[in-house]
Amino acid sequence: MKVTVYGSGYVGLVTGTCLAEVGNDVLCVDIDERKTEMLRNGEIPIYEPGLDALVSKNVEAGRLNFTTDPAEGVAHGLFQFIAVGTPPDEDGSADLQYVLAVAGSIGEHMDEYRVIIDKSTVPVGTADKVRDKVNAVLASRGVEIEFDVVSNPEFLKEGAAIDDFMKPDRIVIGTDNPRTTELLRALYAPFNRSHDRMVAMDIRSAELTKYAANAMLATKISFMNELSNLAERLGADIEKVRVGIGSDPRIGYHFIYPGCGYGGSCFPKDVQALERTANEIGYRAELLNAVEAVNNRQKEILFKKLDGHFDGNLAGKTIAVWGLAFKPNTDDMRAAPSRTLMEALWAAGAKVRAYDPEAMDECRRIYGERDDLTLVDSAEEALKGADALVTVTEWSVFRSPDFALVKQRLRQPVIVDGRNMYDPQQLKADGFSYYSIGRDTAHD
Ligand SMILES: NC(=O)c1ccc[n+]([C@@H]2O[C@H](COP(=O)([O-])OP(=O)(O)OC[C@H]3O[C@@H](n4cnc5c(N)ncnc54)[C@H](O)[C@@H]3O)[C@@H](O)[C@H]2O)c1
Numbered sequence: 001m002k003v004t005v006y007g008s009g010y011v012g013l014v015t016g017t018c019l020a021e022v023g024n025d026v027l028c029v030d031i032d033e034r035k036t037e038m039l040r041n042g043e044i045p046i047y048e049p050g051l052d053a054l055v056s057k058n059v060e061a062g063r064l065n066f067t068t069d070p071a072e073g074v075a076h077g078l079f080q081f082i083a084v085g086t087p088p089d090e091d092g093s094a095d096l097q098y099v100l101a102v103a104g105s106i107g108e109h110m111d112e113y114r115v116i117i118d119k120s121t122v123p124v125g126t127a128d129k130v131r132d133k134v135n136a137v138l139a140s141r142g143v144e145i146e147f148d149v150v151s152n153p154e155f156l157k158e159g160a161a162i163d164d165f166m167k168p169d170r171i172v173i174g175t176d177n178p179r180t181t182e183l184l185r186a187l188y189a190p191f192n193r194s195h196d197r198m199v200a201m202d203i204r205s206a207e208l209t210k211y212a213a214n215a216m217l218a219t220k221i222s223f224m225n226e227l228s229n230l231a232e233r234l235g236a237d238i239e240k241v242r243v244g245i246g247s248d249p250r251i252g253y254h255f256i257y258p259g260c261g262y263g264g265s266c267f268p269k270d271v272q273a274l275e276r277t278a279n280e281i282g283y284r285a286e287l288l289n290a291v292e293a294v295n296n297r298q299k300e301i302l303f304k305k306l307d308g309h310f311d312g313n314l315a316g317k318t319i320a321v322w323g324l325a326f327k328p329n330t331d332d333m334r335a336a337p338s339r340t341l342m343e344a345l346w347a348a349g350a351k352v353r354a355y356d357p358e359a360m361d362e363c364r365r366i367y368g369e370r371d372d373l374t375l376v377d378s379a380e381e382a383l384k385g386a387d388a389l390v391t392v393t394e395w396s397v398f399r400s401p402d403f404a405l406v407k408q409r410l411r412q413p414v415i416v417d418g419r420n421m422y423d424p425q426q427l428k429a430d431g432f433s434y435y436s437i438g439r440d441t442a443h444d
Helices: 010-021 033-040 051-060 070-076 097-109 126-141 161-166 178-191 203-234 238-246 267-280 286-298 301-309 337-347 360-367 379-383 403-409 424-429
Strands: 002-006 025-029 064-067 079-082 114-118 147-151 171-174 198-201 318-322 351-355 373-375 388-391 414-417 433-435
Touching: 002 010, 002 070, 010 025, 010 051, 010 064, 010 079, 010 161, 025 070, 033 051, 033 064, 051 064, 051 161, 070 097, 079 097, 097 114, 097 126, 114 126, 114 178, 126 147, 126 203, 147 171, 147 178, 147 203, 171 178, 171 203, 178 198, 198 203, 203 238, 203 267, 203 286, 267 286, 301 337, 301 388, 301 414, 301 433, 318 337, 318 379, 337 351, 351 379, 360 373, 379 403, 424 433
Parallel strands: 002 025, 002 079, 025 064, 079 114, 114 147, 171 198, 318 351, 318 388, 351 373, 388 414, 414 433
Antiparallel strands: none
16 A cells, blocks of 8 residues: 655654555655765664664665655645654644644645545544645635544554564554444554454544553553652652552552653653643643643652752862663653753752763754763773762663672762662662662651
């Protein structure tokens, strides 16, 4: 089948590549010339495990092509996937300008039936806006051409995106027309073989389903972070509490890790956007507001623990930071807790020596050259001359360090562990001042 995908980011590139991998003829359209040129040359602009090999293979097979020309994109695919960004607007609502720009160009260039599929995460009612936009452009051209708009939210996780796309838990299809459900059933058939994973529903419910999933996951994280702060004040160990509740199958072990707050391109913006949607319709979304507030506070916790250890004297100190990406196996630093930490350290007059296995280029792109940031080539190198180590992302390479070497390299044996990777007893015995999440005594 012929498929066009707008947006060659984390979602669009994975969608296009996986659809090509099962034999479809895919054209990816992006407005970013540099990115498109890189992709044409077989270079991948993002880090996603396994994606480079899959892109090269499908480009070579001629099933995956890239362009910046929307006219070519509209002419190519019966299926027109919109997978462009929906970043937060100034007020936290989802900025739909990129989605509607694609809708506009589809309207401008379309000359036969098309299925327009919203894969971007978009507020309830966006499919109507897309339809209105296409209709308005078609009317201005003085033509009447049939098309359908479908909501098909994406649930892939960065770091495991290919597996998630190839073996999805569910394929949510929101339509108001049974014909499009059948077209999409055929397109998704290769990913839907062992049992039927397609969940068909109306468009608004599909749009809300994506926000519901992310808001639920964010709520679990904020809940555990709230509990970890209580544990610190009550002399309890949140890790024991975690195992104690996770063993209840109604709760489960997934997504109940305490830490230094959630980041990334989805949870923060999607919780905010859902809050904005609630505001717009005059509903006070108390739980969502609290989930966001708890997370914002949690992202400050690493700085607070460091500041507490150094009695507010961080000026002139150097802090080693392990992990910049918002989670392991990605280079994505959008809304990452590392950014909150580093920015607070800089504001306090401290310097940062940082290492991340994949996000160094992204960090350079965001912060540029600055005297108070040194990016180094290894975890050990980050420790040199540092007054303390902070772990922010639980990459496997940080999980079992040589603590004797860590102690030797650091100027002072201080570790603040934002992911509870280490054993407090062992580190205490090794002579470290060790702080973690929900296992310390809170001083406030
Ligand atoms: N990243 C994730 O893990 C994830 C998971 C599920 C859903 N989503 C949602 O998917 C959407 C895309 O997210 P992403 O992380 O892939 O974004 P991204 O920023 O990585 O990629 C978006 C791409 O769209 C391109 N673009 C912008 N305007 C365009 C236009 N008019 N035509 C063609 N291309 C255009 C940009 O140049 C960019 O390459 C968002 O709504 C996001 O919330 C993301």
